[in-house]
Amino acid sequence: MMPNLLPMLHIGAMAFAAALAFSGFMIAAGVGDIPNERSNHDAATPTSGGLGLLAALAIMCLAAAKFYPGFGLGPELPYLLILSGAIAALGLFDDIFEGRALVKFALLLGIAVIAVRIIGPPAALPFGGEDLALPYGVGLAGAVLWIFVCVNGVNFMDGANGFMGSFMLIASLALTMLAMTVGAMTAALLAGALTFGLLGFLPYNFRIKAQIFCGDVGSLLAGFIFATASLVLVKETPEMRLLYVGPILLLPFLADIFMTLLSRLKRKENLLKAHSSHLYQRLIRSGWSHAKVSLVYAGAGLICANIAIFAVFYGMITSLWAVLLLALIAGVVKTLLEKRIN
Numbered sequence: 001m002m003p004n005l006l007p008m009l010h011i012g013a014m015a016f017a018a019a020l021a022f023s024g025f026m027i028a029a030g031v032g033d034i035p036n037e038r039s040n041h042d043a044a045t046p047t048s049g050g051l052g053l054l055a056a057l058a059i060m061c062l063a064a065a066k067f068y069p070g071f072g073l074g075p076e077l078p079y080l081l082i083l084s085g086a087i088a089a090l091g092l093f094d095d096i097f098e099g100r101a102l103v104k105f106a107l108l109l110g111i112a113v114i115a116v117r118i119i120g121p122p123a124a125l126p127f128g129g130e131d132l133a134l135p136y137g138v139g140l141a142g143a144v145l146w147i148f149v150c151v152n153g154v155n156f157m158d159g160a161n162g163f164m165g166s167f168m169l170i171a172s173l174a175l176t177m178l179a180m181t182v183g184a185m186t187a188a189l190l191a192g193a194l195t196f197g198l199l200g201f202l203p204y205n206f207r208i209k210a211q212i213f214c215g216d217v218g219s220l221l222a223g224f225i226f227a228t229a230s231l232v233l234v235k236e237t238p239e240m241r242l243l244y245v246g247p248i249l250l251l252p253f254l255a256d257i258f259m260t261l262l263s264r265l266k267r268k269e270n271l272l273k274a275h276s277s278h279l280y281q282r283l284i285r286s287g288w289s290h291a292k293v294s295l296v297y298a299g300a301g302l303i304c305a306n307i308a309i310f311a312v313f314y315g316m317i318t319s320l321w322a323v324l325l326l327a328l329i330a331g332v333v334k335t336l337l338e339k340r341i342n
Contacts, residue, residue, distance in 0.1 A: 002180050004071065008188065011063040012196040018059040019052035019200025026051055027204060027212050047095050049201050050218015054088045056197030057081065057190075057225065064189055074186040074236065079118045080228055083111055087151070087224045091217035105152070108220070112147035115224075116140055119231050126241040126318035147227040150250065153257045154223030158214055160280060161290035162206030165214065166298040168222050169198040171249040174305035175229055178245060178312055184236035190229035194222060206294065226250070241318045248308040248326060252300040255330035256280065279334055286341040300333075 026048045061081060064071055090107055121139030124131035134142070158164040172194040179188035201218070204211040214222065230246030247254065256279045264277065276285070283293050307326065311317040 004068075004180055004185065004188070007064075007068045007071070008176075008180065008192055011060050011067065012192055014063050015056035015060040015193055015196035016200045018055040019197040020203070021052075021200075022055040023049040023052035023201045023204050023212060047213045047215030048092060048217050049204060049212040050088065050091065050214040050216075050221055052201050053194065053197035053214070053218050053221050053225075054084065056200060057084060057193040057221075060189065060193040060196065071185045071189065073189060074232065076118045076232065077186055077189070080115065080190070080232075083115050083118075083228075084221060084224060086111055088217050088221045091155075091215065091220040095215040095217055108151055109144070109148055111224075112144045112151070113140075115147055115228055116143040116231070119143075119228065120235055122231070122234055122243055123238075124241070126243055126320065128319050128321065131241065131318075143231055146231070146246070147224065149254070149257070150227035150246075151220050151223035153250070153253055154226070155216060155219040156257060156278065157253050157280065158219035159278075160284060160293055161208070161210040162202060162294040163280060163290065163297060164219060164222070165198050165202045165205050166294050167253065167301045168226065169195060169202065170298060170301040170305055172198065172222075172226055172229075174249055174308060175226065175233070175245065178242075178309060179229070179233050179236075182233075182237050182240060182242075182312075184233045187229045187233035187236055190225055190232065194225045194229070198222070206291075208291070210290075240312075242312065244317055244320070244323045245308050245312065248304055248311070248323065249301070251304050251326060251330050252297055255327065255334050259331060259334055279337060282338070282341055300330075 029048075058081070061077065064073065087108075090104065090111075094104055117140075121136065121143045122134060123139060124133050126132075154164060154168065157167070172191045175191040176188050176195050179185070179191055201212075201214065205213060227246065230249075233245060234241075234243050260278050264275065269275070276282075280293050280297065283296075284290065304326075308317070311319075311322065316322055
């Protein structure tokens, strides 16, 4: 048994209770979301359930510091908590006032740069048996892009009952387990906070008629926590070269996002304008229920989680070619599904 499993479950129970309570409170508060061009709902639904994720993160970190100082958490954690609060505040503002996309992207990019400077960029790109050394600027740019894509990607994919929450629950749980197994406790704490926060949010969201959504406050925060936890994992285990763990765990989302982006570029669409051309949105319009779409993506996430765990423990996680092959398979699956509904 992992030595920190019971302590993690202890503080995780506190985080779960906080997320459950705050998400329920936001239903009563009734901060609504007006459906737009990319929405899959006709009626306004309370949002900002993501405040429950922020509460879970705060409670879990405070409880870890209070009860388990032996976790050996990294010095970057307090700064990442401040940035998480800034991300959540930006998302809450956007939920209420529908801010300008370009301004939001600029602020997110700035926060991503600060986060990478705090954590430190990857120094090498694993390439099978060898590592390709990365200049500081290249590693910085790549890590910033990773955070920016995760934050916005998870935000784009938050539009169906239980969809984002169930997928990210599987990804964050796998990341938590891997981080704890290799002794990367700062990464485990961040990913664990996201896991237990989503467990407290999903009972209200994964329903035939969702009572609340994460909103921008939750989806931006979930993407940020996962992205930074993945980078902290790399920092805490330099000898294991775990750079590809995060991308593999998010592969179904990433494939949908990038292929949709390429299709929109090909059609010369305005990339800043809200749209409903992601695969999951098209599946819903074709008659799939929200639950069916969520379960299919969750199943794909579970497959990727098992692949990531297998790759880590059998020394295959450093193969860039394996990652590219998985990306190709994900792209083929997306293309085949699109052909079925066209």
